[in-house]
Amino acid sequence: xxxxxxxxxxxxxxxxxxxxxxxxxxxxxxxxxxxxxxxxxxxxxxxxxxxxxxxxxxxxxxxxxxxxxxxxxxxxxxxxxxxxxxxxxxxxxxxxxxxxxxxxxxxxxxxxxxxxxxxxxxxxxxxxxxxxxxxxxxxxxxxxxxxxxxxxxxxxxxxxxxxxxxxxxxxxxxxxxxxxxxxxxxxxxxxxxxxxxxxxxxxxxxxxxxxxxxxxxxxxxxxxxxxxxxxxxxxxxxxxxxxxxxxxxxxxxxxxxxxxxxxxxxxxxxxxxxxxxxxxxxxxxxxxxxxxxxxxxxxxxxxxxxxxxxxxxxxxxxxxxxxxxxxxxxxxxxxxxxxxxxxxxxxxxxxxxxxxxxxxxxxxxxxxxxxxxxxxxxxxxxxxxxxxxxxxxxxxxxxxxxxxxxxxxxxxxxxxxxxxxxxxxxxxxxxxxxxxxxxxxxxxxxxxxxxxxxxxxxxxxxxxxx
Numbered sequence: 001x002x003x004x005x006x007x008x009x010x011x012x013x014x015x016x017x018x019x020x021x022x023x024x025x026x027x028x029x030x031x032x033x034x035x036x037x038x039x040x041x042x043x044x045x046x047x048x049x050x051x052x053x054x055x056x057x058x059x060x061x062x063x064x065x066x067x068x069x070x071x072x073x074x075x076x077x078x079x080x081x082x083x084x085x086x087x088x089x090x091x092x093x094x095x096x097x098x099x100x101x102x103x104x105x106x107x108x109x110x111x112x113x114x115x116x117x118x119x120x121x122x123x124x125x126x127x128x129x130x131x132x133x134x135x136x137x138x139x140x141x142x143x144x145x146x147x148x149x150x151x152x153x154x155x156x157x158x159x160x161x162x163x164x165x166x167x168x169x170x171x172x173x174x175x176x177x178x179x180x181x182x183x184x185x186x187x188x189x190x191x192x193x194x195x196x197x198x199x200x201x202x203x204x205x206x207x208x209x210x211x212x213x214x215x216x217x218x219x220x221x222x223x224x225x226x227x228x229x230x231x232x233x234x235x236x237x238x239x240x241x242x243x244x245x246x247x248x249x250x251x252x253x254x255x256x257x258x259x260x261x262x263x264x265x266x267x268x269x270x271x272x273x274x275x276x277x278x279x280x281x282x283x284x285x286x287x288x289x290x291x292x293x294x295x296x297x298x299x300x301x302x303x304x305x306x307x308x309x310x311x312x313x314x315x316x317x318x319x320x321x322x323x324x325x326x327x328x329x330x331x332x333x334x335x336x337x338x339x340x341x342x343x344x345x346x347x348x349x350x351x352x353x354x355x356x357x358x359x360x361x362x363x364x365x366x367x368x369x370x371x372x373x374x375x376x377x378x379x380x381x382x383x384x385x386x387x388x389x390x391x392x393x394x395x396x397x398x399x400x401x402x403x404x405x406x407x408x409x410x411x412x413x414x415x416x417x418x419x420x421x422x423x424x425x426x427x428x429x430x431x432x433x434x435x436x437x438x439x440x441x442x443x444x445x446x447x448x449x450x451x452x453x454x455x456x457x458x459x460x461x462x463x464x465x466x
Contacts, residue, residue, distance in 0.1 A: 014197075014240045014241065014242070015194060015197075015238040015239070015240065015241060016190075016241065017189070017190050017193065017241060018193050018241030018242045020242045020244075020245045020263075021156060021242075021244050021245040021263040022193055022196050022197075022241060022242050022243055022244045022245060023189070023193055023241065023242075024152075024263075025149050025152045025153060025175070025179075025196070025244070026149075026179070026189055026192045026193050026196065027189065028148065028152060028266075029145040029146075029148045029149045029152075029179050029183075030145065030183075030189065030192075032141060032144050032145050032148060032274065033141060034137065034141065036144070036274065037140070037452070040277070040414050040417065041144075041274055041276060041277065042140075042452065043417045043421065044276050044277055044279065044417065045140055045143070045144065045276055045451075046421075046448050046449065046451055047279075047281070047417070047420060047421055047424050048110060048117075048118050048122075048143075048276060048279050049118075049122065049143075049448055049451060050424055050425070050428055050445065050448045051109070051110055051118065051281050051424050051427070051428070052103055052109060052110065052118040052119065052122045053084070053428070053432075053444065053448065053460075053464070054424075054427060054428040054431050054432050055102075055103050055106060055108045055109045055119075055431070056084045056085055056099050056102050056103040056119075056123075056464075057084060057085035057431070057432050057435060057436065057464055058085070058106065058108070058356065058431035058432060058435065059085070059101075059102035059103050059104070059105040059106050059108075060083070060084065060085030060086050060098075060099075060102040061085070061435065062102065062105040062106060063105075063213070064101055064102075064105045064213035064216045064217075064335075065085075065098065065101055065102035065105050065216075067213070068097065068098045068101050068102075068220070069083060069086060069088055069098055072088070072090050072094045072097075072098055073088065075094070077091070079091045079092075079094060079095065080092065080130055080131040081094075081095035081096075081126075081127040081128075081130040081131055081461075082095065082130060082458075082461045082462060082464065082465065083095050083098045083099060084099045084102070084123075084126070084461060084464045085099075085102060085435070085464050085465075085466070086098075086465060086466070087465045087466065091131075092124075092127035092128050092130070092131040092181075092227050092231075093127070093224050093227040093228050093231070094224075095123070095126075095127040095130075096123040096124045096127040096128075096177070096181075096220070096223035096224045096226065096227045097123075097220045097221065097223060097224035098123075098220065099122075099123035099126070099127070099220070099223070100119050100120060100123040100124075100216075100219045100220030100221070100222065100223035100224065101213075101216040101217060101219065101220035102216075102220075103118070103119035103122075103123065103219065104116060104119045104169070104215070104216045104218075104219035104220070105213075105216045106285045106338075106356045106359070107282075107285060107286050107287055107338045107359075108282055108284075108285040108355075108356065108431075109282065110279050110280060110281050110282065111279070111280050111281075111282065111288050111409055112278045112279045112280045112409075112411070113147055113150050113151040113154060113176075113275045113276075113278055113279060114150055114151060114153065114154020114155070114168050114169075114172040114173075115150075115154065115167070115168040115169030115170075115172055115173055116169040116173070116219060117147055117150055117151075117169075117173070117176060117275070117279060118279070119169070119173075119219040119220075119223070120150070120169060120170075120173030120174070120176060120177050120219050120222040120223045120226070121143055121146035121147055121150060121173070121176045121177050121180045121223075121226075122143055122146075122180075122223075123177075123220070123223035124146070124177035124178075124180050124181045124223045124224070124226035124227050124230075125139060125142045125143045125146055125177075125180040125181060125183075125184065126139065126457060126461060127181075127223075127227060128142075128180075128181045128184045128185065128227060128230070129142065129184055129457040130457060130458055130461055132184055132185070133456055133458070134184050134456070134457055135454060135455055135456060135457070136450075136451045136452050136453060136454030136455075136456075136457055136459075136460070137452045137453075137454075138184065139184070139451075139457045140451060140452055141183065142180045142181075142183040142184045143180055143276075144274060144275075144276055145179050145180060145183045146176040146177060146178075146179050146180025146181075146183070146226070147176060147180075147274070147275040147276045147279075148176075148179075148274060148275045149175050149176045149178070149179035149180075150172050150173055150175060150176025150177075150179075150275065151176075151266065151275030151278065152266040152275075153172050153175045153176070153244060153250075154168060154172040155262075155265045155266040156244070156251070156261060156262055156263045156264075156265050156266055157172070157244075157250070157251050157254065157255060157260065157261055158255070158260050158261070158262065158265070160255045160256055160257070160260035161254040161255050161256075161260075162207070163256075163321060164254070164255070164256055165206055165207050165208065166204075166205060166206065166207070166254055167205035167206060167207050167209075167210075167215070167218045168205075169205060169218055169219050169222065170203070170204055170205020170218035170219065170221060170222045171203045171204060171205055171222075171250075171254060172203075173205075173219065173222035173223070173226075174199045174200075174202060174203040174204075174221075174222040174225040174226060174229075175196060175199055175200075175203065175244075176226070177199075177222055177223050177225060177226020177227070178192075178195050178196055178198075178199040178225065178226040178229045178230055179192065179195075179196070179226075180226060181226045181227050181229075181230040181231075182195050182226075182229075182230035182233070182234075185230050185231070185234050187230060187233060187234060190241070191233045191234065192230075192233070193239075193241040194233045194237070194238050194239045194241060195229045195230045195232070195233035195234075195239065196229070196239065196241075196243055196244070197238070197239020197240040197241060197242075197243040198228075198229040198232055198233055198237060198238075198239035199225055199226065199229040199239075199243075200239065200240070200243035200244065200249065200250045201239070201243075202221075202225045202228075202229070203222070203225070203250060203254075204218075204221065205218030205219075205221070205222065206218070207324070207325065210287075210325065210326075210339050211328055211331075211333075211335055211336040211338070211339045212335060213335065215335075245261070245263060277411070278411055279411070280409040280410060280411055280412075281409075281412075281420070281423075281424060281427075282409070283295075283354070284344070284354035284355070284358075285338070285354065285355050285356045285358065285359055286326075286337070286338040286339070286344055286354065286358075286359060287325065287326040287338055287339050288408055288409055289318075289322045289325050289326035289341070289390075289408070290326050290338075290339075290340075290341055290344035291408050291409060292389040292390040292392075292405070292406055292407070292408045293316050293318075293341050293344055293345050293348070293390045293392055294344050294345070294347065294348045294354055295404075295406050296390060296391070296392030296404035296405065296406055297314070297345060297348035297349060297392055297394065297404075298348055299404045299406065300392065300394050300402045300404050301348075301351075303402060304396075304400075304402060306396065308349055308350055308368070308371070308372055308375075309397075310396055310397055310398075311349060311372075311375055311394065311395075311396060311397070312375070312395045312396060312397045313375045313376070313377065313395050314345055314349065314375055314376045314377070314392065314393065314394050314395070315376075315377055315378075315379055315392075315393040315395075316341050316342075316345060316376065316377070316378045316379065316390050316391070316392060316393075317379050317380075317381050317390065317391040317393065318341065318378060318379070318380060318381065318388070318390045318391075319380070319381060319383065319388035320380045320381070320382065320383070321388075322341070322380075322388065322390070323378070323380050325339070326338075326339045326340065326341055326344075327339075327340070327341050327342075327378050328340040328342075328343075329342060329378070330342075331343050331364050332361075332364065332365070333361050333364060334359045334360040334361045334362075334363065334364055335359075336364070337358075337359045337360075337363070337364040338359050340364075341376075341378050341390070342373045342376045342377075342378060343359075343364060343369065343373060345372075345373075345376045345392075346369045346370075346372035346373040346376060347363075347369065347372075349372045349375070349376075350368055350369060350372050352369065355430065355431070356431065389405050389406055389407055389408055390405070390408075391403065391404075391405040392404045392405070425445055428441065428444075428445060429441050429442075429445075432444065435466060436464070436466060440463065443463060444460070444463055444464065447459060447460045447463065448460070
């Protein structure tokens with residue numbers, strides 16, 4: 001398909017059926033039905049749901065999530081949706097906001113598809129699914145379509161806006177959440193295109209807020225935008241049906257140059273694989289840009305066991321772009337610690353957990369970790385981007401220097417999906433059992449295992465309340 005065919009001509013009536021890229025996103029997402037649920041797709045979908053559910057239940061206890069819950073309670077009014085991980089109920093839009101914030105609050109959520117996909121698509125889908133009484137299967141189809149839309153928009157618009165300062169989870173995610181929510185509302189193609197137009201005016205999120213609660217808001221806002229856009233379109237509210245490719249639309253306003261928008265890219269890069277098959281899961285509760293440093297130090301320890309006293313210094317060689325993402329030199333809070341390569345390295349050097357407990361205010365200011373952090377320096381290397389692996393150069397007090405450079409996050413191949421499931425189950429129990437208890441934690445895993453058979457998604461969401 002030619003680029004010109006994908007862009008199409010702008011409709012004379014901006015709310016009439018479009019034939020350009022926005023319309024293609026809607027059409028391609030709508031092609032996903034039950035027949036696309038191969039064993040691997042279903043396995044990866046359940047893994048994404050389990051991981052998201054775990055980080056949302058755990059994240060509901062964090063300060064940013066609690067502040068949001070209190071704010072929603074002050075608004076009052078009944079609601080049809082469970083705020084996952086709490087006893088609170090809210091409207092679908094409110095629940096999407098609260099759960100999106102909670103799921104992203106510990107930076108322990110999945111990545112890929114243009115950002116952090118599950119914390120924007122799934123809060124919107126699960127909130128609307130509860131509101132309309134959707135089954136597990138209907139919910140699965142909706143979230144797959146939401147992932148696909150987010151993946152297509154991100155592939156076409158490239159990562160250029162990220163370097164410019166936009167948080168792609170919030171920008172691209174708004175479109176994915178809209179398609180996911182709109183699927184459960186059974187929007188026809190024209191109404192879905194208009195919903196995308198509504199979402200386009202709200203797609204936002206800035207990297208300037210990394211290290212603060214407002215990074216979590218980028219995700220929660222995108223999820224809430226999805227519900228709001230789909231619901232408003234359902235009730236007759238209109239938006240431009242060419243909102244992405246328009247000369248004054250999303251792609252050109254968010255990217256530095258027109259060439260950064262390639263509407264043919266999704267069709268060339270996705271192939272027959274669905275977006276859900278490109279999701280990657282975190283081992284550490286911090287920005288993905290810190291993972292290579294943590295893993296590198298752990299690999300060096302496997303080659304030569306050491307204590308902090310054995311370490312003279314550590315140099316982390318990172319891309320220039322990483323310096324703007326996760327290089328807070330002296331973090332003062334746990335949230336800042338999630339975006340500090342030096343703190344992440346200090347955790348690894350001391351053998352301290354890199355789960356949520358490693359990124360609390362107390363941990364960031366622990367004297368032992370401060371001493372370890374003093375041994376770490378971060379050096380930029382020319383070129384690369386935020387996804388470039390970090391090179392770890394660890395010098396011991398006896399003069400030996402060991403170096404490691406590893407991939408940050410990678411997609412697990414199909415033949416290792418069982419292994420990944422067991423790892424995600426262990427992660428789930430680790431962060432959920434302390435809140436809900438071991439028995440409830442196991443029950444939730446069992447419900448996710450048979451997600452496609454649930455008559456109502458509420459069978460799952462109602463069991464997340466403490």
